[in-house]
Structures are given as structure tokens and as C-alpha cells.
Amino acid sequence: MAGTETRLRIAIQKSGRLNEDSVQVLKDCGIVIDNGKDQLKASARNFPLEVLYLRNDDIPQYLEDGVADIAIVGENLLVEKQRNVQVIQRLGFSKCRLSLAVPKDAAVNGLNYFNGKRIATSYPATLRKFLADNGIGADIHEISGSVEIAPNIGLADAICDLVSSGSTLFKNGLEEAHVILKSEAVLAAGPNLSVEAKEILQKLTFRLTAVLRARRSKYILMNVPNDRIDIVSRILPVLKSPTVMPLAEEGWSSLHSVIDEDKFWDVIDELKANGAEGILVVPIEKMVV
Ligand code: PRP
Numbered sequence: 001m002a003g004t005e006t007r008l009r010i011a012i013q014k015s016g017r018l019n020e021d022s023v024q025v026l027k028d029c030g031i032v033i034d035n036g037k038d039q040l041k042a043s044a045r046n047f048p049l050e051v052l053y054l055r056n057d058d059i060p061q062y063l064e065d066g067v068a069d070i071a072i073v074g075e076n077l078l079v080e081k082q083r084n085v086q087v088i089q090r091l092g093f094s095k096c097r098l099s100l101a102v103p104k105d106a107a108v109n110g111l112n113y114f115n116g117k118r119i120a121t122s123y124p125a126t127l128r129k130f131l132a133d134n135g136i137g138a139d140i141h142e143i144s145g146s147v148e149i150a151p152n153i154g155l156a157d158a159i160c161d162l163v164s165s166g167s168t169l170f171k172n173g174l175e176e177a178h179v180i181l182k183s184e185a186v187l188a189a190g191p192n193l194s195v196e197a198k199e200i201l202q203k204l205t206f207r208l209t210a211v212l213r214a215r216r217s218k219y220i221l222m223n224v225p226n227d228r229i230d231i232v233s234r235i236l237p238v239l240k241s242p243t244v245m246p247l248a249e250e251g252w253s254s255l256h257s258v259i260d261e262d263k264f265w266d267v268i269d270e271l272k273a274n275g276a277e278g279i280l281v282v283p284i285e286k287m288v289v
Contacts, residue, residue, distance in 0.1 A: 006196035007043065007050040008204065011068035014040075014053040017164070018185050021093040022072040026051075028285075029207035048200050060085055063190040069197045070190070070204075076162065076183035080126045084191045089205055091185040092212055096164040098123055098181040101174045103151050106158075108177045114138050114158060120150035121160035130180045148172040214287040220259045221280045226251050228275040235270050237263045258284065 012022040026033065032045040042051045052068050059071045060081035070088070076098050078085060100119070102108055111134050120141045121127050131138055141156050148168050150156040162183075163169060163176055187208065193201065224232045232255060233242055242257035255276075264281060271279065 005048060006194065006200065007048045008197050008200040009050045009052055009067075009069045011052045011054045011059050011062055011071035011073070013056045013059070013072075016056050017096075018056070018072060018074060018094050021185065025072070025091060025093070025208065025211060028211045029204065031207075047204075049204070057081075060188075063188060066190055066192050068190065069193050070201060071188050072185055073188055074183050075186050076123070076126070076181060078186070078188060079181060079183075080123050082125065085188045086191070087186045088189050088201070089187040089208055089212075091187060091208070092215065094164075094183075094185040096162045096183055097179045098126060098160065098183065099163045099176045100158055100160050100178040100180065101148075101163070101169050102158045102177045104173050104175050106177075111136055111178060113177070117157040118155070119158045119160050120147050120156035122147055123160055126181060127160045148174060210286045210288045213289070214284040216260060216262075217258050217284050217287055218261045218264060218281045219256070219284050220264070221254060221256050221278075221282070222271065222276040223247060223252055223278045224255045225275045226253055229253060229255065231274050232271060232276050235267050235274065237267060258287070 013019040023033070023035070031047045031049060033042050033051055034045065035042060040053055043049070044051065054062060054068070056073070056077065059068070059073045060078055060083040062068045063071050063085045064083040072091065074094060075087070076096070078087065100114065114131070114136050116137065118139045118141055119127065120143050122142070122144055124140050124142045127140055141150065143150065147159045147161045149172060150159055151174065152172060158177070159174065160180065166176065169175060187205070189201065229244055236242060236257055236259060238257045238259055242255045245254045245256070247254055268279070
């Protein structure tokens with residue numbers, strides 16, 4: 001029947017650290033969403049997806065209740081809220097950590113320092129479990145925002161908060177004392193997806209996998225003397241053998257491959273030492289293997 005086509009409902013942050021990157025990753029998947037910043041809901045033009053812009057803290061509950069089928073959300077929030085939701089895919093952006101932090105002049109001598117201290121946080125459940133697991137008795141002061149000012153106004157001796165660049169801690173005269181949890185954005189799903197929703201999810205994760213793989217990889221091209229092709233190929237940390245094409249200049253070839261960006265810097269000197277020249281590293285937009 002016209003107009004009753006199933007749409008996968010995805011929740012993303014209405015505002016906050018994940019919002020822009022979440023919209024971008026969907027865009028990179030070729031999904032066009034008519035964006036309205038003040039809209040609560042938007043439909044994708046060319047993919048059966050409905051985007052719900054929600055308050056971050058509410059997303060795990062909405063997933064469990066089936067208001068949204070899937071969501072892009074920080075792992076840290078899923079750990080804190082303990083709802084019946086499943087992580088489908090790690091998305092590699094919005095990396096941060098949940099850490100204990102103290103005033104710069106505090107003499108922290110291990111976790112025992114926190115015994116008997118007052119710790120302000122918006123992550124009481126995660127902190128409570130961490131303290132219990134480590135046998136630390138501390139007072140947890142739950143506050144919903146601006147946790148970093150708590151020590152300066154005498155509300156707490158320490159905080160447990162998200163740290164990304166560290167600039168919020170620095171600006172407030174605090175320093176990181178212990179990392180409790182490492183987090184990044186993930187794609188999560190609620191417990192009761194329909195068969196149709198699962199099929200759409202599969203199409204979406206296929207696209208996401210291609211986009212994320214491309215983000216981690218670079219296309220590399222270089223000119224290599226023919227008698228060095230074997231050795232240079234062996235240096236390149238790639239799964240498949242590279243493409244080799246003859247150059248107009250006698251005795252030289254152009255060698256092409258795909259490489260993990262992180263690994264490129266480890267091998268660059270060795271490539272040059274073995275005769276590679278004119279090395280180009282270029283971004284890849286999508287990568288389907
Ligand atoms: C977190 C956290 C800090 C800030 C840390 O807030 O509460 O305020 O990020 O980031 P930085 O180390 O790069 O300075 P977030 O932006 O997630 O919003 P929130 O206040 O709603 O938690």
C-alpha cells in the first residue's frame with residue numbers, strides 16, 4: 001500500500017558532541033536527509049530511514065522501548081544507563097574517556113586517594129560500580145552538567161567526567177588522575193526490531209562498513225625501479241599484492257595499493273631506501289571488499 005513502506009527509525013543526538021559526526025556519517029553513506037535543526041523528525045529522501053533528533057540521555061530508554069529502532073550514541077551512555085540494547089557497530093568517532101580528575105595540586109597516590117572523598121559526576125552508576133570493584137568508599141554527588149566546576153566551588157574533592165581534548169579540565173585547574181572507561185560513538189539497536197527493520201539495518205551497516213573502512217585507509221601510488229618491485233611490495237603492509245603498471249620510462253613501474261593510514265609512517269623510510277619515488281597518498285571515499 002502506498003505510504004506504508006517500513007522505515008528504520010534512527011535516533012541521533014539533537015545537539016552535543018555526537019550530533020555533527022552522526023549526520024556526517026549518514027551523509028557519507030549517501031543518505032540525504034532534509035535537515036532542519038529545530039525539527040524532531042526528518043525522513044531520508046533516498047533511503048528508508050527516519051531520523052529522530054533526541055536528547056542524548058533519553059536515547060537508551062527510547063531504544064529499549066522501541067520508540068527508535070537504532071541509534072548513534074556514545075558507548076559511555078550505554079554503560080551508564082544499562083538498558084536492553086545491543087551494540088551493532090563501533091563507529092570510530094567521538095572518542096573520549098570517562099576519568100577521575102582532581103585539582104592540579106592534589107597529591108594522588110593511587111586509587112586509595114579517593115577513599116572518603118566527595119566525587120561529583122553525571123555518571124553515578126558507572127562510578128559506583130568502579131568504586132565498588134576497586135574497594136573504594138567515596139561519596140558520589142550526582143549533578144547533571146558543568147561537573148568540572150564542582151571542586152572550585154567546594155562541592156566536591158574530585159570529579160568523574162568525560163575527557164576528550166582535556167581542555168575543559170585544564171581550564172578549570174584540574175588534571176586527569178585515572179581513566180575509568182574508554183568510549184566512542186557506536187551504532188546500537190533496541191531489542192525488538194521487525195524483520196523489515198532488520199533488513200534495512202543490514203543495508204545500512206553494509207554502507208557504514210564501507211565508509212569506516214575507507215576512513216581508515218589510504219590509496220598509495222609510487223614509482224619503483226622494476227628490479228625493486230618485489231622488495232617494495234613486501235614492505236607494504238597490505239593484504240593483497242599491489243597493482244603494477246609500466247611507466248613510459250624504460251625500467252620503471254607505477255605501484256598502487258591500499259594501506260592503513262596509521263601504518264604508512266612506519267614504512268615510508270624503508271620504501272624510499274629501497275628505491276620508491278614520487279610517493280602519493282590519497283584519500284578513499286568508499287571501500288567495498
Ligand atoms: C563533556 C564533559 C566536558 C567536556 C570535555 O561534555 O562534560 O565538559 O566534554 O571535553 P574536552 O576534554 O575536549 O574539553 P559534553 O560536551 O559531552 O557535554 P555534557 O556537558 O552534556 O556532558
